[in-house]
Amino acid sequence: MENLGHFWVEINRLSPEVDEAFSAALGPKWDHEAGDGELIDDSSRFGGDKVASKKNFEDGMAAVFRRCHAALKPSGILVIVFANKNPDAWETLVGALIRAGFVVDGSLPIQTEMGNRTRAQSSAALSSSVWLVCRKRPSSARPGFAAPVLEEMRDKIRTQMHRFWDSGIRGPDFVWAATGPALEAYSRHPVVRRETSTTGQPEPLPVAEFLREVRRLVVEFAVGRVLKPSEAGGDDHGGLDDVTTYYILHRDSFGMAETPIGGCILYAMSCGLSDAELADRYEILARTGGKSEVAEDDEDEDSAEEDEAPESEGTGSKVRLRRWDQRKRKTLGLEGIGGRPVPLIDRAHRLMQLWKAGDVAKVNAFLDQAGLARDALFALLIQALIELANRDGKGDEAPILESISNHLRSRAGVSSPAQSLLL
Structure with a gap:
């Protein structure tokens, strides 16, 4: 603590309670003996064992939420603010909430991060956090079965999607606003079971599989509005692959202009993709990082391809769709x-x-x-x-x-x- 110099001396003189709080070392951040500390999925803290790190992270989150559950009154509300680009992280979060005894009945993306902060200026960082609204599951709740739970989810989410769409909610906000209500049908049961095709015995329906079904329904609804704009409301439209679905959603929301990466990440997650895949594997996105570009109006057709080629070397804080003639x-x-x-x-x-x-x-x-x-x-x-x-x-x-x-x-x-x- 000596390296803190004058700052530590001043803190040390405040009170015995403050002295005790600041007496421990700043690291290590995880105590293996006590099984306690900073909760993060970092395999380096487990000798490089990714499985052990992930399990520790999931069990730790469930333990935290169980404490929240015990502290809440029956009518209490728990609000979780979460931001992560990895769909697995969301599945882990929802799974931990359900294990702890919560029902997720609402979600809303809210822009919480400043675009000019250091973290966002040189990386593909989220600009929004998704807020999950949770309530305590009644102790009398019984296990559910996949078929009726999925049917209930479909009915509920269609009603909510029409309401959100008619209210003017668009873009990634629409996708994530509709996800929370869908989770209510699944999370109101301590476990949802399905029969296996091989033995006929019931097994848990993984939250990852349920969320994939939810995302599929939401993006199909949104894409249907783009594919059939002349029809009143349009029909939910399945059949499109994930990459094309992303392209249509991005193009409808952001056009061909440069746009911050945050909303694109949320769209990509909803399509079961990542921004890195879309940029590097599929070459749908071009990273621009806010670099100045030659405006399309000033380009002639012969030079456009050469002028835009370096765009993939941007930092990733901003992106735009690659034009059809840039995909080589x-x-x-x-x-x-x-x-x-x-x-x-x-x-x-x-x-x-x-x-x-x-x-x-x-x-x-x-x-x-x-x-x-x-x-x-x-x-x-x-x-x-x-x-x-x-x-x-x-x-x-x-x-x-x-x-x-x-x-x-x-x-x-x-x-x-x-x-x-x-x-």
Whole structure:
């Protein structure tokens, strides 16, 4: 404590209680003998054992929440403020709350972090925290079963999503506002069981699997509003892959402009992705870090590709979508990454590049190879991209997409449902 100099001397003179509070060393931050200390998932504190570190973190959180549960009156409310880019961390948090006896019945993202703070200026940091509202689960609560719990969740979340959407909630706020109410159906039971397909014996339904189902329903609802904007409310729209879903949500909320990374991280998590995957693996995002850029209005088409190339070297505090003509991976639209299916947005961007090159034979060959002419979902995507491009009002993206749309309609063998969607 001597290194604290004058500051420590002044504190030391306040009272015996303060003396005692500041008498311990600042580290280590975890006492293995007492099993107590700073609660963090750090494998270095467990000899590099990641499994032991994760278990300690989960058990520690559950213990903290059990103490909160014991301190609350039956009508009390616990509010948890949490921010983490890793979906696993959210699953761990929710699991610990349920183990401790809480029901999660509300969630709301609130911007709590200053964008100009040191932590955010040079990294992909969250700008919002998600606030979870929790109540004590009645002691009489019984175990639940997967089928009715999931059905209850679907009914409740659809009602809430319509209410939030009609209230004007959009973007990542919409996704996370709808997640909390969905958790109520799951967390009101001490455990939710399902029958296994092999033995027929009941086993717990993991919170991770439940949250994946919730996120799928929420993002499908939001994407449905983008794919079918002319319909009153639209329909929940499944079938889109995660990467295309992210692209549509990002494009609708932020357009092609540079935007802070925080909201994008929340969207990525909702799609089961990370901002790093979208930037480095799929090349959907370009890191800009707030660097000054040449405005698109001042670029000519021939130089745009060269001017934008260094964008991926930004710090990551800000990002923007890569334009269709900036995505240069040779297998774009032909092969998925890591053995996964090819994202539909990759097929659309490759088709645009082929059309721009003016080789109709290659365009037709690609359409036949990928089966896109008869793909009604691809037709919806093209129409949505046209409307988004017209809204942005820059470049030749909209004319190219409209030409592709006309070409698809004119091709022999295009199914009637696909034709009607393209009209």
